[in-house]
Amino acid sequence: MSSDGFHAQVVAILPKLRVQALALTRNRAAAEDLVQDAVCNALSASNSFIPGTNFAAWMHRILRNRFISNLRKRRDTTDIEDVPAHTFASEAPHEDRLALKELGAAMSRLPADQREALVMVVVHGMSYEDLAEATGCAVGTAKSRVFRARRQLEAWLLGESKDRSAIRLESRVRRSLAGDAHAGD
Amino acid sequence: MNHFSMTDRKDKAARRTIKQSRASDSAFDVWLNRGLHELFDDVVKEPVPAELLKIIEDDKKK
Numbered sequence: 001m002s003s004d005g006f007h008a009q010v011v012a013i014l015p016k017l018r019v020q021a022l023a024l025t026r027n028r029a030a031a032e033d034l035v036q037d038a039v040c041n042a043l044s045a046s047n048s049f050i051p052g053t054n055f056a057a058w059m060h061r062i063l064r065n066r067f068i069s070n071l072r073k074r075r076d077t078t079d080i081e082d083v084p085a086h087t088f089a090s091e092a093p094h095e096d097r098l099a100l101k102e103l104g105a106a107m108s109r110l111p112a113d114q115r116e117a118l119v120m121v122v123v124h125g126m127s128y129e130d131l132a133e134a135t136g137c138a139v140g141t142a143k144s145r146v147f148r149a150r151r152q153l154e155a156w157l158l159g160e161s162k163d164r165s166a167i168r169l170e171s172r173v174r175r176s177l178a179g180d181a182h183a184g185d
Numbered sequence: 186m187n188h189f190s191m192t193d194r195k196d197k198a199a200r201r202t203i204k205q206s207r208a209s210d211s212a213f214d215v216w217l218n219r220g221l222h223e224l225f226d227d228v229v230k231e232p233v234p235a236e237l238l239k240i241i242e243d244d245k246k247k
């Protein structure tokens with residue numbers, strides 16, 4: 001692969017790396033630092049990339065390994081409150097913003113590998129096979145991480161405990177979906 | 186001799202549960218997918234920091 005082709009692929013994948021980094025770090029500033037570190041690592045290791053193989057998986061693994069390496073050096077205690085504020089912007093009805101905030105908080109409680117897997121499958125539209133290759137695990141493990149993430153979020157948000165906030169959130173989910181059904185009328 | 190690690194046994198159990206519960210996406214899963222897109226889609230659309238692009242461009246010139 002020519003140098004131009006390699007560097008072009010790095011630039012093209014940056015948006016997806018930023019999403020992966022945010023899913024892992026749960027903090028906007030840390031995510032930007034992680035992406036920059038991963039890009040520097042990749043540029044330094046460009047000769048180790050085999051042209052014709054899965055560049056995206058190679059790049060995602062570099063970022064993931066950098067995240068793990070950073071974790072070993074320090075403890076990450078930030079939460080997903082640092083997801084951009086405009087995500088909860090005024091376009092969304094008040095109840096939907098509250099529901100998103102609760103989702104964000106629940107996401108931050110997931111193990112990092114489950115959070116990363118769920119985001120890459122849902123937001124990136126990755127297949128389980130691609131996810132497995134990007135995160136260096138078996139396809140079954142990739143599927144399990146996504147499944148466990150979904151079910152854990154459901155348990156937290158819709159209530160193993162069925163406390164007031166869980167009941168309210170469940171109502172919001174149902175109203176939100178009912179609104180979609182009527183929108184098609 | 187136990188040939189399977191704890192992680193392998195948990196993965197096998199999870200895969201059986203995935204098969205048993207797979208039907209159409211549940212209402213929660215539909216809502217969750219939408220919520221994740223609302224949380225993360227804007228990040229995908231944001232312009233890449235100029236500093237990062239410069240790092241790549243400088244490396245390309247070497």
